[in-house]
Amino acid sequence: MKPRPEPSFTSSLRAPSQVMRLARLGSFHQCRLSFMRILTRRMAREAWSFTRPIFDIDAKGVGHAVYCAHTPDRTYSLVAFAHDLPAESRSDRVIAQAWDSTFALFDGVPTKEDIARLRRNVPFQEAGRVTETELSVSRANRSVRLWEHVIARLADGRQPDLREILKVGYLMRTTAVYGSGKLGAADREAIAARPECSAPFQIEMLSVFLIRAYVRDLVQHMAKTRGGARAVPLAPEIARRMGIGNSTGLGMAPFLLNHPTLINNWIAARETAIARVRSVPLASADEVETFRDLLARTILSVDLWRSDHPIQIEKLTDLRVDLQRLSHHVEAADLNTEAPWNRLFMWAETELCLEAQECLASLMLEPYGDLVDSLADEMSDLNPAAFRIDGTMSVAQLREILHRNYGWAMDIDWAERENCARAWYVSEEKLEPRLGERFDEPIADYEQPLAPGRDAAALNDALKSWHVDAPVAAFLLAHPEHRHSVRRAQIVDHAPYAEIRDNTISADLLPIDMLRCKLAFFGATQFDPRSDRWVRICLFGNAPYPENLQESNCDDWPYPVLGETLQ
Template sequence: MSAVAGVLDCRPVSTVMDLERLGTLYPYPLSFMRCLVRRIMTEGWSITRTKFELDADGYGDAVYKIDTGNDTFNFVIFSHYLDSEDRSDRVIAEAWDMTATLCAGDLTDDRLARLKANVPLQEAGRVDCECFVLTRANKSSRNFNYVVDCLVQGKQPDVNLIAKVGYLFRTTAVYGSGKFGMADWEKVCHRYPDFSRPFMGEMLACFLIRQFSLELADWVAVNRAPETAATLSNDIKRYFGIGNATGLGMAPYLINHPSLISNWIHVKEAALSEVIQKGKPDASALDRFHAIGKKAIQHLLEISTDNIDQNQLNKSARTEAKTVLDWVQSTKLSSWHNLIEYCSQNMGVETQELINSILLEVHKDLIIGLEEKLSVNEVYQLKPEMSLSKAKNIIETAYDWALSTDYSDASAFETFWYRSEEKMEPRLGQRSKDIGAEKEMLLGIAWAVQCCYDDLQDYCAKEGNKSVGEFVFHYPKHRYILRRVQTMADTAFGEIRANVLDEGVLPIQLLRCKLSFFGVGKFDPKSKLWVRNTMFQGAPLTSDMGKPFKDDWFFPVMQSNG
């Protein structure tokens, strides 16, 4: 059951859970990166570099100590030489420019030696059960070398040039939740309250990779020209984020954690509802709306991507957002509801969601309290006592979208998802021509629901209205989908409404949905299967900790040099 109450005032479920819409979501004040940075900046955390034993080229070990007030943690980094030919964003890569782990507990020499022997191996290594994030990143060679060259010459890099990429390092995987010997999520969330909300540890790891990447550029430059090298100005440092490459691996996560995803969406919708009901479009709010709107348009303009579709989406969102700003200026709004209605009638889905995020920023004070509702205890428990007629009814009402998928059309069933023997990498296959369909992952929820519904009807016709427990004894293959259906029917927003087996499925829509909840921006799709993006661009630096904080680093835009 969702932790957030009140769904009546939210948008219709069929609108919200449509995958095409979910694939246009923008970050908002409760995105996880925003939550983390607010926590770091307002709860008096300290982050100290306690080890930086690198050679002149930047290879060696570094440790950042994080004191949250509740606990002390260490982020342990190993920086390696990597031949450019071996630099790859793919999961199947086996070497990286840097590898790191976030861990609790003392960092003795013995432990550090064990970590040094294992962390650089990533999936092939084993870490201890006080570690809770394992990650790696590669340099953006173009940007890193350019920035270092500028610093060596004693000058700052040209922001127009660095804006094209926006980061010095790019993460290619961030593992948590007990993988490779690390601590279980249950342990982390109970033992370390600072990381008890979704993905807080993973977000901190990315934040610290960014910090390291900036300090590394300074270090390499100053070692190359000790007398004359400049260090990056703080304004430029803030403009650098940390890159990220996200592929298919994230998509199964969304489908396998429907309760969690449904809750995140419920929180966002509840926040939007709160703002529409309680936020007043008075002069001050309208000023903020215009200022943030202009910044958002500029942010979209600065996104550099070769993807034609994304460029077109960004362009039309900019144009439409400008129209919306003009309309707001020329209209006397009595409530924000007028704006939402205007957008839903006149603007594309991408712009509607952009305007929603802007509105949530305008009134973020009204919604910050919802942050604590983002966690949910995921339990998908069968209710065997339920009658089959009730189960059937639930499917017909909550899963009508699944029943309406026409699987007699072969294209609706053409895609299958599987794990490759190469590092268990998730991949997509075409059923009509590729091998492996017999080993497909169970991700086709609409298909599974239809199969279950058909058998349930047949069973009822023969046996009468028995219980779900009796049905699944005879049809154990439907037990999983039935407990999922029973669980999700109790949630406010239910499942993502998509047939991911369709020939035309766009996994990047799933990726963008999840990444928006992380707070990721600047989506740069590289195909329909993976996307590059930027995290923490515009965020404070560790040197900003302890200073006044405005929580206004969203929709980052270029600063002029110096």
């Protein structure tokens, strides 16, 4: 590959005040730096192999299976338990007690004794316990109507109706994929030094990748059991369309607030990637063609994207209109002149809605893996010292940081009820974060520190009576209730994308914006809010399966193939 010409200018990163607004974060799309794509690139590049040493499931769909992913250095094994779940027991709620399938990702190859131990614990999820040899624990339920449609068709020797497949996008959806110490599983620190775990959430993404293969195999097994010699397997092009669904609620939303350094690293990597591409002086014909092809495939993907939620319906309507505008503009624009991507990006900032702007930002990265992909190594939080408060900092320095990074919060009248209408708390029943109405429910005494804007403003007020040269340590001895805000302010001072620059307890807060941001980094597609507080998504839709993963199909799989028939 020829070396790239030096850019005539270097694009700067977008300001946190522009990027870290909830409406924009809630418009993010998957991109080259999404965690699923980081994983599939690595698996193909390192030629991972996959085996299924056990598939012991009976005619009722009860039993267990083991799926192994063999890296150059070690093996990870998904241990899957299949259950015959009565319809009345099926629920997507966190407090459910039974599921159609339950899973654990085992570090190595499990013995019969390991599987027996897991069988006594994993099907019960929170009521069971695992050990440090397990890296994740998860569960999933069938999409009942589509499940029966697929089995009935295959058992009868026919393929399922692709139109029905596209309406749902998956045969099972997970209600949780737990890692990082949950239920006794290994802490992330135990595996963080492994190359395949260097990017965030790689173990969880591997779990889902293997679950998808299990689901395909299970539905084919059930069809064969019912139809006998008449049954047929899923056509590969239909199987590829099906991902794994996921139902995600408020439990995920506080993650963005509780991990400021990690979130900064995610956003900073994406913004750096965008800036690098905007700085490209000239685009080659191949790069332009790749962009145009994936834009067309994105338009198809968005046309297939369905939601019944009024907020998402409106966003999809605007996105479809603006993607057509973008397509017409790209056809007319000359992308072979100087700084084509910067000019296109600047045009979009004034002409397109937020959804389309962020969709374009993701698409622009696609031709430039050589510029972008290495940023995946910078997305984890490897600096535990950032959590430590610097008590030697002066009050004057701290107030300067607050005014520089939290000026937006100081412009809010926190005494107004609509500006503090909500409160985050942990449900005793579900042990999950919840969002309540402060003035209608008795929850204020249980509020979690998830309103950094309000708390930063309160910290600033408390500092006003202190001498500018006083050390922060002295202030915190007198006011320990402000420790969390001092820590956040010091983190944001060196991690500018660490803080959401919006009110997270206002009456008009949409928690689904927070969910969308995190899920986009996972690589999720087909966001379908079911309310302003929970959403269904699809993971690994259109991705290759383990047995056919290779360099040629490991990366652009989120974009549907043009010209495929729906018949």
